[in-house]
Amino acid sequence: MNGTQAVIQVRNLSKSYGKTRAVDGISMEVFQGEIFGVIGANGAGKTTTLEMIMGLRDPDGGTIEVLGLDVMKNPSELKHRIGIQLQETALYDRIKVREALELFGSYYRKNRDREEVIEMMGLKPYLNQYVKKLSGGWQQRTALALAMINDPEVIFLDEPTTGLDPQARNELWEIILKLKEEGKTIILSTHYMEEARRYCHRVAVIRQGRIVACDTPEALIARLPEGKETMDDVYVELAVESKGETA
Numbered sequence: 164m165n166g167t168q169a170v171i172q173v174r175n176l177s178k179s180y181g182k183t184r185a186v187d188g189i190s191m192e193v194f195q196g197e198i199f200g201v202i203g204a205n206g207a208g209k210t211t212t213l214e215m216i217m218g219l220r221d222p223d224g225g226t227i228e229v230l231g232l233d234v235m236k237n238p239s240e241l242k243h244r245i246g247i248q249l250q251e252t253a254l255y256d257r258i259k260v261r262e263a264l265e266l267f268g269s270y271y272r273k274n275r276d277r278e279e280v281i282e283m284m285g286l287k288p289y290l291n292q293y294v295k296k297l298s299g300g301w302q303q304r305t306a307l308a309l310a311m312i313n314d315p316e317v318i319f320l321d322e323p324t325t326g327l328d329p330q331a332r333n334e335l336w337e338i339i340l341k342l343k344e345e346g347k348t349i350i351l352s353t354h355y356m357e358e359a360r361r362y363c364h365r366v367a368v369i370r371q372g373r374i375v376a377c378d379t380p381e382a383l384i385a386r387l388p389e390g391k392e393t394m395d396d397v398y399v400e401l402a403v404e405s406k407g408e409t410a
């Protein structure tokens with residue numbers, strides 16, 4: 164059932180690094196075809212949460228199901244069915260765009276038509292350039308191309324538009340919306356509140372490793388005191404620690 168089937172189900176997820184409780188009992192569901200946003204301050208636990216759901220980090224506790232698979236028990240099966248775009252692009256330092264597409268394609272049993280991916284991302288003029296030498300916007304497009312190379316059902320994007328100029332951000336969102344139109348489920352973290360409002364169906368607000376609210380942008384805004392009506396206000400009211408509240 165498009166729209167009501169949970170493709171991600173997380174229960175009571177936790178993860179500590181030494182004494183830092185990075186993720187502290189997170190539960191959430193993401194439905195098929197959603198663009199699901201995760202917002203929160205630096206260090207709130209967004210990346211750790213996403214990486215555990217992707218099967219890249221082991222949780223201390225809790226359960227994670229993605230596409231009906233227990234992530235801890237089926238990491239290799241899961242890898243073929245999800246797309247991953249990480250913040251770090253150091254991996255691509257010495258590699259050209261075409262080589263990166265070929266290399267990543269070789270990791271998976273199924274590939275989306277390479278030419279179609281290149282066309283969709285507008286990457287044709289850049290295929291023989293080193294990824295590292297591209298502008299931020301084109302590097303992010305390359306990273307998004309790599310995230311969809313295996314034609315995944317669920318795509319994870321960690322701050323996909325951070326550092327890009329407004330035009331590059333809009334262009335990247337157009338591509339993300341196209342993927343959504345195809346029925347993909349997209350889960351992403353962002354520091355851009357206006358993007359969260361405009362593009363995300365639902366947004367989870369994470370503070371100190373916990374989800375303090377999870378709803379549509381409109382519903383989150385409707386909770387605010389009178390006179391506050393933006394996602395920036397949501398961020399300030401819900402995501403920011405009040406004085407005296409320390410990690």
Ligand SMILES: Nc1ncnc2c1ncn2[C@@H]1O[C@H](COP(=O)(O)OP(=O)(O)OP(=O)(O)O)[C@@H](O)[C@H]1O
Binds near residue numbers: 184206207212
């Ligand atoms: N590998 C690690 N070793 C030790 N501590 C870590 C590690 N990764 C994250 N942390 C800590 O865990 C907490 C959550 O970090 P995380 O990167 O998940 O937050 P975030 O919300 O993604 O932040 P940002 O917006 O800056 O990317 C922070 O206190 C961070 O310093």
